Amino acid sequence: MSGVLRRGSLNFDCVGGPRDKGRGSLEANLYGGYRETRPGPKTPEISVIALDFRRYSEDLKKPPADQGSADRDQPPSRDLSQDADSDVISNFLGHYTRWSFLWTLLLCLFQLPTTFHLFMFVFQIAPKEFWCARPDNLLQMSVSEWRNMSQTSNGCLLLDMDYSQVNYEDNQLINWPANATELGYRQCRHFEFSDEEGTAKTLVQEFELVCGRDILSLVETCFLVGAAAGAVLSGWISDRFGRRHTLMAFVTIQSVFGGILAFSTSVAMFMSLRVIIGFASMTVTVVSFVLVVELVSGKWRTVIGILNILPVAISYVLSAGLAYLIRDWRHLQLAISWPWLIMLSIWYWLPESPRWLLAQGRLDELCELIERAAQMNGTSGSLPRNYRKTLEAAVPRAVESPPEATGDEVKAAEADPPDPNSSGHVNPLLVVFSAKYWRTTCLTLVIWLTLIIIYFGLTLHLSNLGGNIYINSAVAGAVEAVSICISILVVLKVGIRRSLIGYMLLPGLCCLATNLVPNQTGVIALATIAKCLIGANNAIIPTYTAMQYPTIVRNFGVGMGNLASGIALILVPFLWQLEHIDTLLPLNVMGVCGLIGAIAISLMKDVQ
Numbered sequence: 310m311s312g313v314l315r316r317g318s319l320n321f322d323c324v325g326g327p328r329d330k331g332r333g334s335l336e337a338n339l340y341g342g343y344r345e346t347r348p349g350p351k352t353p354e355i356s357v358i359a360l361d362f363r364r365y366s367e368d369l370k371k372p373p374a375d376q377g378s379a380d381r382d383q384p385p386s387r388d389l390s391q392d393a394d395s396d397v398i399s400n401f402l403g404h405y406t407r408w409s410f411l412w413t414l415l416l417c418l419f420q421l422p423t424t425f426h427l428f429m430f431v432f433q434i435a436p437k438e439f440w441c442a443r444p445d446n447l448l449q450m451s452v453s454e455w456r457n458m459s460q461t462s463n464g465c466l467l468l469d470m471d472y473s474q475v476n477y478e479d480n481q482l483i484n485w486p487a488n489a490t491e492l493g494y495r496q497c498r499h500f501e502f503s504d505e506e507g508t509a510k511t512l513v514q515e516f517e518l519v520c521g522r523d524i525l526s527l528v529e530t531c532f533l534v535g536a537a538a539g540a541v542l543s544g545w546i547s548d549r550f551g552r553r554h555t556l557m558a559f560v561t562i563q564s565v566f567g568g569i570l571a572f573s574t575s576v577a578m579f580m581s582l583r584v585i586i587g588f589a590s591m592t593v594t595v596v597s598f599v600l601v602v603e604l605v606s607g608k609w610r611t612v613i614g615i616l617n618i619l620p621v622a623i624s625y626v627l628s629a630g631l632a633y634l635i636r637d638w639r640h641l642q643l644a645i646s647w648p649w650l651i652m653l654s655i656w657y658w659l660p661e662s663p664r665w666l667l668a669q670g671r672l673d674e675l676c677e678l679i680e681r682a683a684q685m686n687g688t689s690g691s692l693p694r695n696y697r698k699t700l701e702a703a704v705p706r707a708v709e710s711p712p713e714a715t716g717d718e719v720k721a722a723e724a725d726p727p728d729p730n731s732s733g734h735v736n737p738l739l740v741v742f743s744a745k746y747w748r749t750t751c752l753t754l755v756i757w758l759t760l761i762i763i764y765f766g767l768t769l770h771l772s773n774l775g776g777n778i779y780i781n782s783a784v785a786g787a788v789e790a791v792s793i794c795i796s797i798l799v800v801l802k803v804g805i806r807r808s809l810i811g812y813m814l815l816p817g818l819c820c821l822a823t824n825l826v827p828n829q830t831g832v833i834a835l836a837t838i839a840k841c842l843i844g845a846n847n848a849i850i851p852t853y854t855a856m857q858y859p860t861i862v863r864n865f866g867v868g869m870g871n872l873a874s875g876i877a878l879i880l881v882p883f884l885w886q887l888e889h890i891d892t893l894l895p896l897n898v899m900g901v902c903g904l905i906g907a908i909a910i911s912l913m914k915d916v917q
């Protein structure tokens with residue numbers, strides 16, 4: 310039995326029935342309606358819904374000393390307290406307003422630098438033809454003649470002889486040994502590179518990362534290791550210190566260290582800085598996304614959450630164009646790093662997450678934010694004079710400095726698992742792996758791991774299938790952007806979980822279907838279709854993951870998914886090494902990942 314005092318101040322939930330969505334519960338109000346509330350089998354749960362003290366509390370119905378306008382005694386013109394998608398915050402901020410539109414639009418831009426730092430590496434290591442370098446005394450010798458006479462076809466081994474005794478005059482070699490063909494070979498120490506693509510240097514050319522020094526997979530992994538660490542730690546940092554300051558601090562780190570990277574003097578320095586940039590970039594990605602979905606409510610969480618990932622696809626097109634115009638890797642690195650320092654100009658005005666402020670009991674800051682938003686939306690006069698009372702009633706009990714507990718209460722509290730609905734500073738790791746959330750967390754790890762293996766396996770290595778890297782990236786990015794926009798309509802029509810299942814299953818089948826096509830063109834076509842479909846999944850999954858956790862650990866929950874994605878990113882460079890065994894083996898592995906991911910999503914709890 311569930312009785313709800315719809316027009317009063319309390320909600321009595323004795324048993325959460327199958328049709329009870331918990332719209333009046335404290336958890337639904339505080340955590341944005343992301344979680345269904347199922348009270349335990351103990352005492353009836355009494356929770357506060359959006360209170361209107363001025364209308365329904367006798368002591369507050371007394372006329373105030375200062376009689377203001379009658380409009381100020383009325384609730385907002387659009388009462389959201391009866392809306393199933395509403396919470397106590399949205400009753401004053403609305404679901405999606407002019408204020409939230411401005412900030413969600415600006416926060417979308419923070420996805421661009423992260424994608425640039427990750428994806429631009431593909432262009433910074435663009436392959437060039439190479440060969441063993443000519444000694445100074447043979448520089449007049451043509452490259453083709455030098456390569457034919459002195460080294461192996463792969464350009465890695467050089468005839469083992471003393472080249473200082475050889476001269477080249479009047480198009481003839483002097484003192485070239487007669488038995489040169491009988492001499493052995495040694496590893497080249499220095500290399501020359503073709504200038505057919507221009508004289509600008511790539512990272513490979515700068516540090517001669519070829520033959521025995523081909524450590525590109527390891528260099529690429531450095532960024533991904535930092536990203537994996539940032540995925541988890543960023544959640545704890547922003548849950549502890551707030552979204553706003555965490556985001557802007559790591560934007561600063563990302564831009565500053567990204568610029569310093571352009572002045573690397575060794576591979577070791579480059580790799581070390583990439584770890585730092587990877588950590589900062591993933592932190593920016595996670596925190597900006599979580600802040601976006603906490604600024605809106607209702608169906609807009611899904612819409613804005615997906616649109617927040619749209620710049621990722623757009624950045625692929627921009628990356629291809631930028632890399633085509635700027636071929637030198639150092640200049641390209643500066644171009645994607647230092648311009649973003651301009652984003653620091655909004656640090657002072659950037660709003661903190663209102664739901665995080667409520668969860669922390671920081672009502673002064675929350676009320677100031679609500680009033681600024683109302684002023685921009687033109688609804689200042691609609692705010693109830695005592696709306697702060699509503700917010701005070703929704704603050705978690707542990708944040709309110711509870712009275713000292715007795716010895717029996719302390720023992721009982723120590724025996725119970727951590728409750729994310731009742732505390733400000735809890736260990737998020739214990740929450741996401743508690744009895745209530747461990748199944749969700751394990752499935753989330755599987756889903757993100759398989760999804761990212763497919764998405765970045767195709768994104769970062771689509772050129773392995775042939776074609777021009779600049780054209781492939783631009784076309785795939787443009788088509789993916791369209792696919793993401795269409796996915797919004799699909800999600801609103803068929804639901805978020807069923808959409809995810811389809812967007813995971815179909816790419817897996819496309820990857821497996823490459824075994825049935827007779828030519829390379831068909832393989833590239835199926836791989837491109839798979840990339841566009843999985844790109845839509847990549848845009849939806851952060852919102853779906855965020856819906857699975859309450860506010861105070863939501864960032865950490867999304868971070869756990871990004872941890873799995875970081876592990877997947879580390880595996881991707883090595884996945885494509887399997888093509889040396891069989892050309893289509895990497896695609897087959899990605900196809901199996903799609904099937905596993907679809908099964909994992911089907912086992913997840915559906916959300917509204």
